[in-house]
Amino acid sequence: MEIDLVLKFVHILGASVLFGTGAGIAFFMFWADRGGDVQTIAATARIVVIADFIFTATAVILQPITGVALAYARGYDLFEPWIMTSVAIYLLIGACWIPVVFLQIHIRNEAENARDKVLPLSQSYHRAMRWWFWLGLPAFFGTLVIFWLMITRPMIDLG
Numbered sequence: 001m002e003i004d005l006v007l008k009f010v011h012i013l014g015a016s017v018l019f020g021t022g023a024g025i026a027f028f029m030f031w032a033d034r035g036g037d038v039q040t041i042a043a044t045a046r047i048v049v050i051a052d053f054i055f056t057a058t059a060v061i062l063q064p065i066t067g068v069a070l071a072y073a074r075g076y077d078l079f080e081p082w083i084m085t086s087v088a089i090y091l092l093i094g095a096c097w098i099p100v101v102f103l104q105i106h107i108r109n110e111a112e113n114a115r116d117k118v119l120p121l122s123q124s125y126h127r128a129m130r131w132w133f134w135l136g137l138p139a140f141f142g143t144l145v146i147f148w149l150m151i152t153r154p155m156i157d158l159g
Contacts, residue, residue, distance in 0.1 A: 004074055007066050010062065010066045011063065014066060015059075015063065017056075017058075019147070021055040025052060026136055028047075028048065029048055030133070032044035038121060039115055041111040045107050045108035045111050049105055049108050052104060060094070060097070064087075082152070086146050086149045090142075093142045096139040096142075097135075099131070107125060107128050107129060110124055110128065
């Protein structure tokens with residue numbers, strides 16, 4: 001098997017993991033929060049933090065490595081507009097994701113504290129959830145744009 005096909009497979013798999021894990025995390029956190037049940041929120045947030053570290057963090061590290069290796073193997077110029085745009089959006093997504101990781105840990109801790117002490121969710125929890133939601137939107141749509149750029153590669157045929 002050609003190395004560029006292996007790199008392409010790993011790169012697409014990583015992109016799928018990033019998008020799928022992000023969408024799944026968003027779906028479950030959003031609906032757990034909307035339901036308002038502290039037990040459910042605490043359990044969901046605990047699993048979300050674990051999933052983000054196992055899946056998202058791994059893919060975040062592999063994506064630029066496989067992307068550069070794939071570009072090199074395929075003879076792409078790293079300064080092509082679609083690549084530079086993808087990198088810029090990837091950095092924007094990272095700038096949103098890093099605070100989201102800390103917000104998720106805070107959300108988990110606040111929900112577990114409320115559950116353990118049989119208290120309502122704090123204002124700090126609700127504020128963190130708002131930030132979590134609004135930081136997630138540009139990351140979600142940015143990922144879609146990167147998928148589009150990977151697929152269309154203006155004036156490049158991957159055949």
